Amino acid sequence: MAGDPVLFNAAIIEWRGPAPFLFxxxxxxxxxxxxxxxxxxxYGWGVVPVVATVGTTEFATSLFPRDGGYLxxxxxxxxxxxxxxxxxxxxxxxxxxxxKRQ
Structure with a gap:
């Protein structure tokens, strides 16, 4: 799965954790x-690096583990x-x- 595209639809929620607070x-x-x-x-602490696209905006971030799932x-x-x-x-x-480094 690493490197393979993952597609999903989800609602944006607020969670009082680290900024940006929306997940x-x-x-x-x-x-x-x-x-x-x-x-x-x-790379540790359960966070998982990803590159995501929402609409036309691509961004690098890390998934946060939360309640047995990820945000x-x-x-x-x-x-x-x-x-x-x-x-x-x-x-x-x-x-x-x-x-990917450019």
């Missing part, structure tokens, strides 16, 4: 695959560029792994 929960049916890919891709941080720059906020549903195209 999309990874659907339960993808969690086991992500956990497996994380064995080779994670995708929706950065402020993504929120502004795509005009999304709490309660909105977003389509996410995601690749597990670090961003």
């Amino acid at each position: 999309a929960a990874i659907p339960d049916d993808l969690v086991a695959e992500i956990r497996y890919a994380a064995l080779s891709e994670s 995708l941080p929706v950065k402020v720059a993504v929120q502004r560029a795509e005009g999304v906020g709490v309660g909105d549903r977003i389509d996410v195209h995601m690749r597990i792994g670090r961003a």
